[in-house]
Amino acid sequence: MKTRVFVTLKNGVLDPQGKAIHHALEGLGFTGVNDVRAGRLIEIDHEPGVSKADLEAMCSKLLANMVIENFEIEQAA
Amino acid sequence: MMKAAVIQFPGSNCDRDMAVAIRDVTGADTSMVWHRDSQLPTGLDLIAIPGGFSYGDYLRSGAMAARSPVMQAVVEAAGRGVPVLGVCNGFQILTEAGLLPGALMRNAGIRFVCRAVKLKVENSQSIFTSQYDADEEITIPVAHHDGNYFADDATLDQIEGDGRIAFRYAENVNGSARNIAGILNDAGNVLGMMPHPERMIEAVQGGSDGRRLFEGLIRELA
Numbered sequence: 001m002k003t004r005v006f007v008t009l010k011n012g013v014l015d016p017q018g019k020a021i022h023h024a025l026e027g028l029g030f031t032g033v034n035d036v037r038a039g040r041l042i043e044i045d046h047e048p049g050v051s052k053a054d055l056e057a058m059c060s061k062l063l064a065n066m067v068i069e070n071f072e073i074e075q076a077a
Numbered sequence: 078m079m080k081a082a083v084i085q086f087p088g089s090n091c092d093r094d095m096a097v098a099i100r101d102v103t104g105a106d107t108s109m110v111w112h113r114d115s116q117l118p119t120g121l122d123l124i125a126i127p128g129g130f131s132y133g134d135y136l137r138s139g140a141m142a143a144r145s146p147v148m149q150a151v152v153e154a155a156g157r158g159v160p161v162l163g164v165c166n167g168f169q170i171l172t173e174a175g176l177l178p179g180a181l182m183r184n185a186g187i188r189f190v191c192r193a194v195k196l197k198v199e200n201s202q203s204i205f206t207s208q209y210d211a212d213e214e215i216t217i218p219v220a221h222h223d224g225n226y227f228a229d230d231a232t233l234d235q236i237e238g239d240g241r242i243a244f245r246y247a248e249n250v251n252g253s254a255r256n257i258a259g260i261l262n263d264a265g266n267v268l269g270m271m272p273h274p275e276r277m278i279e280a281v282q283g284g285s286d287g288r289r290l291f292e293g294l295i296r297e298l299a
Contacts, residue, residue, distance in 0.1 A: 016183045067180040
């Protein structure tokens with residue numbers, strides 16, 4: 001069973017990497033991009049018995065730093 | 078005699094510099110402790126967490142190291158009041174381990190910054206900073222990619238109000254909130270700082286402004 005965890009920076013936390021990507025896109029001539037925020041996708045392959053609560057604990061204890069980041073869990077079929 | 082331990086993670090690279098600084102300046106009996114050890118030597122007067130790139134800084138700088146067996150022992154020792162000094166990657170590890178508030182993010186200018194910078198001593202009353210004068214300007218090198226200190230405004234107001242900012246950059250080095258270069262925990266026995274005092278302990282290194290941090294520890298702990 002596969003679960004995808006998306007880790008993103010909280011609103012209001014400055015994202016220098018997203019800014020650099022934004023500048024690079026503009027440098028390539030792409031217009032109309034208002035903002036870019038960079039995050040992280042983590043795929044976890046696990047037994048069906050691993051609960052949502054376990055996955056949330058994995059996120060808050062290690063995968064995301066709750067001071068600066070949020071996470072979203074997407075359980076794939 | 079003072080007794081100190083320097084924690085070594087795979088990827089630590091300032092561990093020997095730290096041990097030399099502690100030994101040369103304080104004369105402490107200094108041992109190296111491997112990250113898999115779940116116990117620290119007994120009777121420690123100081124635990125130092127050195128700079129480097131622990132576990133390749135995978136996931137986030139310091140994230141893996143903060144969850145290693147030895148860090149549980151460090152957290153427990155810090156709770157008993159044992160002084161803990163974290164420099165650079167050590168500072169990142171201390172925030173990831175929850176011993177210090179906030180987080181260290183990618184430098185605002187994206188680039189790795191490696192140069193001597195001017196710092197202002199904000200708190201000269203702590204066990205780490207008693208040999209400096211308040212508001213004194215000192216020069217200590219930085220070498221980091223993720224030194225951009227972040228905490229929410231309420232946390233920043235609190236640490237500032239409590240006098241827990243030990244050092245501030247005298248210039249904008251990495252985008253750190255309120256130019257924070259080093260902070261203390263609530264009890265004052267844990268200091269995390271991005272600049273490297275262990276790289277400025279004698280003239281041959283270009284300066285010795287880091288030396289007094291270690292000299293202060295002898296006076297406070299001996």
